């Protein structure tokens with residue numbers, strides 16, 4: 167790995183969804199003899215993107231949030247039943263970049279997509295015809311999975327993959343085949359579990375501190391443990407266990423901090439945009 171002096175990042179909050187905790191963490195409302203049918207527990211979950219400022223590569227986004235009207239009528243209604251979207255217009259990437267970081271979409275140079283679910287990939291739609299739209303990195307295997315899933319039924323929805331997110335005009339996807347250092351100090355690593363090929367990001371910041379972003383391969387600190395607890399929504403449970411081991415090793419190797427993507431607890435302990443971690 168390369169240590170690149172000057173790399174820093176900011177956490178951009180992109181609205182919230184409500185959902186049953188069991189999607190994120192299994193066994194949260196287990197019954198007992200005296201209380202055999204406890205009610206499902208719902209919680210409010212943040213959505214985020216990461217803005218990385220790199221001294222050579224410029225402004226790089228890790229994930230992009232939802233595309234316009236995902237909170238209204240763009241996605242099939244069935245999805246709103248499980249994951250009611252609480253976003254308003256101001257929670258989308260374009261507005262948050264401007265309001266929190268005083269940045270325009272034109273100032274973004276590249277985008278790394280962790281996985282192709284609608285709350286991570288959709289925001290690339292803001293970059294049609296823009297510089298960053300020509301530099302969208304995603305795992306080849308994830309891209310193939312999403313294409314297949316979204317072409318199997320007329321609704322265009324396959325799990326949390328949405329066909330429209332893959333078809334924005336004038337977007338160029340650059341396919342990543344293996345774990346690699348995309349830019350000096352910015353590594354991407356394949357994490358199996360949530361999807362077949364979620365790309366985590368390992369960021370070696372200017373201060374010498376390393377941060378690991380597992381995206382939805384590990385939703386929350388509760389999943390990470392120890393002990394690790396699998397999410398309810400998982401494509402590959404064995405893959406999830408391997409992912410935890412892979413992350414544990416990296417965390418130890420770099421004395422890294424892990425930043426989770428949908429963690430209602432951790433987000434309150436972190437500083438978000440306009441603050442930068444260095």
Ligand SMILES: [Zn+2]
Nearest residue numbers: 283285286382
């Ligand atoms: Zn997600």
